[in-house]
Amino acid sequence: MQTGKLLVLLGLLLVALGAFLWLGGGSLFSWFGRLPGDIRVERPGFRFYAPLASMLLVSLLLSAVLWLVRRLSDYV
The missing domain is CATH 3.30.160 (Double Stranded RNA Binding Domain)
Incomplete structure (x- = not known):
């Protein structure tokens, strides 16, 4: 896998995790x-x-x- 594609994928995963925590999933990690x-x-x-x-x-x-x-x- 190319480095650029890997970085984009990791960025999208990070954004998804951040949105999950921001929208109420943060109680799992209290x-x-x-x-x-x-x-x-x-x-x-x-x-x-x-x-x-x-x-x-x-x-x-x-x-x-x-x-x-x-x-x-x-x-x-």
């Missing part, structure tokens, strides 16, 4: 950003948020997907 490893400090006049566990989960999922895509592209 837990995201509130995992036990996410750090949240709120004080008057100060707010700090470090989504460590959430970003680790995203990194693992993206790594698995990219590994799978690379593995499957070897067979094509």
